[in-house]
Every structure is written in structure tokens, then in C-alpha cells.
Amino acid sequence: QVQLVESGGGLVQTGGSLRLACAGSGRTFSTYTMGWFRQAPGKEREFVAAIGWGGVLTYYADSVKGRFTISRDNAKNTVYLQMNSLKPEDTAVYYCAADSSTYLSGNPNDYHYWGQGTQVTVSS
Numbered sequence: 001q002v003q004l005v006e007s008g009g010g011l012v013q014t015g016g017s018l019r020l021a022c023a024g025s026g027r028t029f030s031t032y033t034m035g036w037f038r039q040a041p042g043k044e045r046e047f048v049a050a051i052g053w054g055g056v057l058t059y060y061a062d063s064v065k066g067r068f069t070i071s072r073d074n075a076k077n078t079v080y081l082q083m084n085s086l087k088p089e090d091t092a093v094y095y096c097a098a099d100s101s102t103y104l105s106g107n108p109n110d111y112h113y114w115g116q117g118t119q120v121t122v123s124s
Contacts, residue, residue: 001026001113002024002025002026002028002029002032002098002112002113003024003025003026003113004022004023004024004025004096004097004098004113004114004115005022005023005024005115005116006020006021006022006094006095006096006115006116006117006118007020007021007022007023007118008020008021008118009094009118009119009120010119010120010121011121011122011123012086012120012121012122012123013122013123014086014087014088014122014123014124015085015086016086016122017082017083017084017085017086018083018086018120019080019081019082019083020036020080020081020083020094020096020118020120021078021079021080022034022036022078022079022080022081022096022115023076023077023078024077024078024079024098025077026077029074029077029098030053030074030077031053031100032053032098032099032100032113033050033051033052033053033098033099033100033101033102033103033104033105034050034051034070034072034079034096034097034098034099035047035048035049035050035051035096035097035098035099035104035105035106035108035111036048036049036050036070036079036081036094036095036096036097037094037095037096037097037108037111038090038092038093038094038095038120039092039093039095039117040091040092040093043092045095045108046061046092047061047106047107047108048060048061048064048068048081048094049061049064049068049069049070049081050070050099050104050105050106051070051071051072051079051104052102052104053074053102055071055072055074057104058070058104059104059106061106063089064083064090067083067084067085067086068081068082068083068084069081069082069084070082079096081094081096083120086120086122087122088122088123088124089122090120090122091120091121091122092119092120093117093118093119093120094117094118094119094120095114095115095116095117096114096115097111097112097113097114097115098111098112098113098114099111099112100112
């Protein structure tokens with residue numbers, strides 16, 4: 001089992017940057033595919049990015065491609081989401097999630113473990 005805790009959210013102006021971190025517990029963290037999702041009020045949970053266990057394979061939603069970068073440090077059991085050129089439409093609660101398969105999925109139903117979320121607010 002993996003426990004996940006996100007951090008790094010906050011309030012930022014349009015065009016600004018934030019770096020989210022997700023710390024995982026457990027010796028098997030490095031074997032999980034990790035994903036970032038977000039959910040805005042009144043909307044469904046939306047895929048943002050995913051990264052394979054080795055940190056080489058990545059997958060992004062079109063809406064964040066070129067602005068966000070997912071990475072991981074397995075020695076620290078941590079996955080990151082660097083968010084640049086933020087827009088008001090990026091405002092949401094951001095969640096990290098772990099999937100035991102090697103497939104980089106954008107479907108939240110494929111992820112077994114979830115963090116509690118961290119709020120990101122982008123002001124215009």
C-alpha cells in the first residue's frame with residue numbers, strides 16, 4: 001500500500017509558477033506509475049500528467065503540454081509537478097495518484113491510491 005501527501009499549492013498570479021510535490025510512503029513507491037489530476041469546483045476530475053516508474057516515460061494532457069513538467073525522485077519517494085505560465089483555468093485542487101500497472105493512464109479509475117489534494121489558485 002502507498003500513502004501519498006501533496007504539498008506546494010497556493011495562490012499565484014497569471015503567468016506565475018508553482019512546484020507541487022507528492023511524497024509517498026512504502027518501499028515499493030519506485031514501482032508505481034504516478035499521475036497528477038485536478039478537479040475544479042463543479043467539474044469532473046481531470047488528468048494532468050503521468051510518469052512511469054523509471055522517470056523516463058511521461059504523458060501530458062493537451063491543456064498543460066509545454067507548460068507543466070512531471071518528474072520523480074525515487075530515492076526520495078517523491079513526484080513533482082512543475083507548473084509554469086499558469087492561467088486562471090488551471091485553478092483546481094491537484095491530486096497525485098499511484099497506479100501499480102506500467103501503463104501511463106489518463107483515466108482516474110486506473111489509479112489505486114490517492115493523496116488528499118492541494119489547492120492551486122491562479123488569479124487574473
